[in-house]
Amino acid sequence: MKPSHIEHIGIAVNxxxxxxxxxxxxxxxxxxxxxxxxxxxxxTAFFKLGDTKIELLEPTDDESPVAKFIAKKGEGxxxxxxxxxxxxxxxxxxxxxxxxxxxxxxxQGAEGMKIGFLxxxxxxxxxxxxxxxx
Ligand code: CMX
Numbered sequence: 001m002k003p004s005h006i007e008h009i010g011i012a013v014n015x016x017x018x019x020x021x022x023x024x025x026x027x028x029x030x031x032x033x034x035x036x037x038x039x040x041x042x043x044t045a046f047f048k049l050g051d052t053k054i055e056l057l058e059p060t061d062d063e064s065p066v067a068k069f070i071a072k073k074g075e076g077x078x079x080x081x082x083x084x085x086x087x088x089x090x091x092x093x094x095x096x097x098x099x100x101x102x103x104x105x106x107x108q109g110a111e112g113m114k115i116g117f118l119x120x121x122x123x124x125x126x127x128x129x130x131x132x133x134x
Contacts, residue, residue, distance in 0.1 A: 003082035008053040012078040081129035
């Protein structure tokens with residue numbers, strides 16, 4: 001397994017509406033998509049930056065992992081997503097190498113991507129996502 005690049009960096013925010021203006025008006029990035037991911041109980045906003053993206057995450061439910069994160073730590077860096085050719089086989093390989101998985105199989109993420117998470121307790125405190133087309 002080898003990621004080709006950082007697909008996106010996820011940032012937990014209380015509100016997309018109040019957070020988007022910083023990215024658009026200060027950094028000069030364009031919000032090219034807003035999408036709700038029901039499975040993850042979040043609403044996302046995306047900005048392209050070279051090969052990578054910034055993904056803002058607003059919780060849509062108190063039970064959302066992002067709502068729990070904000071309640072505990074406040075807004076901020078939530079996860080790093082690595083671009084993988086095949087998310088399912090990358091997850092299997094990580095498990096074989098002794099890492100703790102959150103998702104054993106890929107799930108449906110934003111932008112039609114397959115996604116799977118590794119537990120931050122086995123990745124130096126950084127919630128890690130594998131992300132790809134298959
Ligand atoms: N980054 C780093 N550490 C995190 C974390 C994060 N994003 N979220 C939780 N943790 C840490 C907590 O601080 C806690 O550490 P301590 O025990 O030292 O206090 C530990 O992980 C357990 O956290 P918790 O608050 O008890 O929460 P849960 O165990 O219920 O859930 C996690 C944590 C990571 C398993 C859960 O958030 C999860 O399944 N995340 C993956 C899915 C997700 O985040 N989806 C939203 C984004 C979707 C998208 O990009 O589309």
